[in-house]
Amino acid sequence: MTETDLLNLTYSNITDARQDMSRLLQERSRHLSLPRSLYNDPLLFRVDMEEVFMKEWxxxxxxxxxxxxxxxxxxxxxxxxxxxxxxxxxxxxxxxxxxxxxxxxxxxxxxxxxxxxxxxxxxxxxxxxxxxxxxxxxxxxxxxxxxxxxxxxxxxxxxxxxxxxxxxxxxPAIDDYLATLATYMEPYDMENAKVAAEVTLEENANWKLVIENNRECYHCSGSHPELLRTLLEWDDTNDPRATPEFLALCESQSAKWDAEGIPHKHAEFGLRNRLVRMPLKEGTAVMTMDGKPACKLNMGRIQNQELGSLRILHLPNSWNHMQSDHAIVFQVIPVSAQKTLVTTKWLVHKDAVEGQDYDVEKLRYVWDQTNKQDRTLAEQNQRGINSLAYQPGPYSKTYEFGVINFLDWYSDAVLKNLPGTAQ
Structure with missing residues (x-):
């Protein structure tokens, strides 16, 4: 069966879909995007739900x-x-x-x-x-x-x-990740936090496109002017694009974090979970338009407002940014082959008073704009993939290594969970 044949498969029943899902994932190229049907076929979406979202954490x-x-x-x-x-x-x-x-x-x-x-x-x-x-x-x-x-x-x-x-x-085993997560989150005392704002966007795109878009910043300079006022594009100190200046900033900030007892070193658990604290641009404290705190009360025991962002990845459905004065958590829930819900929650200290200690609009603005921009990108990506002209395209091994890692995890998870295809 040629790749063209695979791209144009239609599935009459779930058994055929499972068999072809296994074949597509085993034959895929790690450095190319997925075949079209893995992004838009309803029966393959059902396999995603049964083998990923009904079995993973x-x-x-x-x-x-x-x-x-x-x-x-x-x-x-x-x-x-x-x-x-x-x-x-x-x-x-x-x-x-x-x-x-x-x-x-x-x-x-x-x-x-x-x-x-x-x-x-x-x-x-x-x-x-x-x-x-x-x-x-x-x-x-x-x-x-x-x-x-x-x-x-x-x-x-x-x-x-x-x-x-x-x-x-x-x-799947997850306790090692949870133990590290508890250590890294201790300074924030999240039991004494509260949700200050919440929004759910319905995106007309496959859930994997939503995650792929999040796992790279190749698109950031052309799409996210608000976010890049504070965010440095490098994913972490292991990012192959990291400059000497960025690494020097990380080292300088690390000394301050160590002095305050703030965990920050890169920790990963396979390709599914990762934690790392990254500095923001020099002179900025948090992800707001002016880079200044959005809440007068810091989280937990935190003293240093220039704490950067503790980035937490959990596949298949969450990425997060923990900052000195507020936290932002993201949840992805698939609805259908071409529809996904993305929920964002902004959290502050439970004693913070709206209008006195924090302004909701300032708190939300950067990520509200970023989420809307990402929704447009994912939806346009889906519309292009639906075209007969689509064929898997190459990922950049530097700018898009996070996408490659995600699809490696996804493929391994599905093949592990599909009966008779454990790797």
Missing amino acids: LFVGMTCEVPAAGNYITVDIGQNPVLIVRDRDGEVRAFHNVCRHRGSRVCTGAKGKVANITCPYHQWTYDLKGNLIFAGSDMGDDFDKSQFSLKPAHCKTAGGFIYVSLAEGEP
Whole structure:
């Protein structure tokens, strides 16, 4: 089968799609973009959802969004509604947001606070650990409530981040990354933070195009004037394009971070997770239009406002920037083969008062503009890929090495998870 044939495949059933997904990924060139069907075919998208988003660890929110017992948030992962709630012992738990009676969604809001979890359909009620505690008197004397608890999902937290996996069996190992994340996030005390602003953009593009766009700054100089007022384009000190001047700035800033006990060294866990603190442009403190702090209260125990940005990557669905006065977290959730939701949250110290300690517009402006610009880029990329003229094109090994790394991780993850194709 030629590459042209592969590019023009159509799939009549999910079995064919799985077989061709395996073939496409095993035969792809690491330094070329993917074949068209991997960006736009509905059945291959279904394989993505089943083998990546229903098996890998996903970033779903921050622990400060569920600050007390009964606080919850919800997220839809494909056709799977998920509930995240803090129980009365302080543990953050995740459940399939599906009533064990007749399958109705239990919590219908995006967030809220409850004493117990009650399905609005027939009032079956669960405690905060997911145990069924009320099903009425009409189920019969032999009805065993203990057999109808909410179905749990794997849930882990570290450094204020909440990760969930819908894997039926054991999910991928992640504890080493979480331990490092907790150490790097300690200065921010994220349990005592709050979401100051949140926005979700619907992008008419495949989720992989959204991630690819994020993993390179090749496009930044032509597309992100607001962001580049403070951001240095280099990904980290291992960036093959790093200049001597940039490395000298990193060394100078590192001495200041060390003096304050701020972790900053490059840490990576395969291609899926990476943490590194990078300086911003000299004379700027945070990612705002003037480079000055957007909030009068620093995060946690931080003293030095010129802390740069702690960049945290978590594949397949999150990148993040932690700064001295505020944090910005990003969540990617696929909707269909050519539609993706990108949610951005801006977090500040929980005691910061809007209008007094921070201005929401200043806080949001740079990344609001950047997100809109990136949405346009991803959507135009998708429209071009849909064309019959599209064929995989070459990545730059310097400017786009992050994209190459992402697609290597994606390919390995799918092939590992697809039955019969483990590498």
